[in-house]
Amino acid sequence: MTDKDHYAVFGSPIEHSKSPRIHQFFAEQTQQSLEYRAVLVPAEQFEVAVKEFFAKGGRGLNCTVPLKELAWMYANKKTERAELSKAVNTLALQDDGSILGDNTDGIGLVTDLKKNNAVQLKDKRILILGAGGASRGIVGPIQDELPESITIANRTVEKARNLVAEFAHKGPIVASAYEDLAGLSFDLIINATSASLTDDLPPLAANILKDQGCCYDLAYANKPTIFVRWAREQGALKSLDGLGMLVEQAAEAFYLWRGVRPASAELIQLLEAERIS
Known part of the structure; x- marks a missing residue:
C-alpha cells in the first residue's frame, strides 16, 4: 500500500x-x-x-x-x-x-431526520416496519431520543418480540403483527424492510399515519420508492428515503477513523440533484 x-x-x-x-x-x-x-x-x-x-x-x-x-x-x-x-x-x-x-447506521438515520429534515423524535409515537438487521441497527439510537413509544411490526410477530426483548431495558417498545396495527396511528413510520427493493409494500392499515406525520424509507433509489410514494398518498408532511442516512452514517464512520467530522449538507444536495435530473 x-x-x-x-x-x-x-x-x-x-x-x-x-x-x-x-x-x-x-x-x-x-x-x-x-x-x-x-x-x-x-x-x-x-x-x-x-x-x-x-x-x-x-x-x-x-x-x-x-x-x-x-x-x-x-x-x-x-x-x-x-x-x-x-x-x-x-x-x-x-x-x-x-x-x-x-x-453508525442508527445515528446516521437520527442525524438525517433531526438535523437535515427537522423531524423530531422526542415524545413521538414511532412505528418501525420489519424486525431484521436494518431495524436492529436503528432501534437503540432512536430510543436515545426519548420517543413516547416504539412499535416494531413484522410479518412474523415472534421475530419482532425477540427484538423488542433485547431493547426493552432502554425505553418503551412493543411488538405487533401488521394486522394488529389497525386503529393505531403514529407520528413517524420507518420502513426497515427490504420490500421497496422489489417494489412491494408492507401491509399497512389505512389512516395509520397521524396528521402532520412523517415517513422514512431506509432504502433509496434514483426514483421515489414505493413506500415514499405511499407516504405521499397518505398526506405525509415529509416522505423521505435513505440517501441522507447513507451520507450521515458515512460521516460518522469518517469521524471515527479520522477524528474530524465532515459537513454533509453539500454532498447530500449534490447527490439529490443528480437523481432528480
Whole structure:
C-alpha cells in the first residue's frame, strides 16, 4: 500500500456503492490524505479478506450486506450501539492493534431526520416496519431520543418480540403483527424492510399515519420508492428515503477513523440533484 491511509467498503454486491465517492468527498473537504475503494467480498471470504486488508496496513473498513453480522463477530472491541445491534458496519484499527466495531447506521438515520429534515423524535409515537438487521441497527439510537413509544411490526410477530426483548431495558417498545396495527396511528413510520427493493409494500392499515406525520424509507433509489410514494398518498408532511442516512452514517464512520467530522449538507444536495435530473 502507498503512503496514503487506506480504507474500503466490503460487500456483495458492491459495484453500485456510493461510499468511495462519499468518503473521497469528505477527504477533500477536510484535507485528509486517504484512499477508499469498494471491494467485492462474499460472506465466505470475509474473514480472510479482513485479515489481509489490515495486515497490509489498512486503517478502517465499512461492511455492508451481507457482512455486518460477520463484522460484529470479527471485532474484538465494540461500541455500546454495536453490542446492542449485533451488527457492525464500521471497523477501525486501534493504536493497540485491536479492531473496534461500531454501527453508525442508527445515528446516521437520527442525524438525517433531526438535523437535515427537522423531524423530531422526542415524545413521538414511532412505528418501525420489519424486525431484521436494518431495524436492529436503528432501534437503540432512536430510543436515545426519548420517543413516547416504539412499535416494531413484522410479518412474523415472534421475530419482532425477540427484538423488542433485547431493547426493552432502554425505553418503551412493543411488538405487533401488521394486522394488529389497525386503529393505531403514529407520528413517524420507518420502513426497515427490504420490500421497496422489489417494489412491494408492507401491509399497512389505512389512516395509520397521524396528521402532520412523517415517513422514512431506509432504502433509496434514483426514483421515489414505493413506500415514499405511499407516504405521499397518505398526506405525509415529509416522505423521505435513505440517501441522507447513507451520507450521515458515512460521516460518522469518517469521524471515527479520522477524528474530524465532515459537513454533509453539500454532498447530500449534490447527490439529490443528480437523481432528480
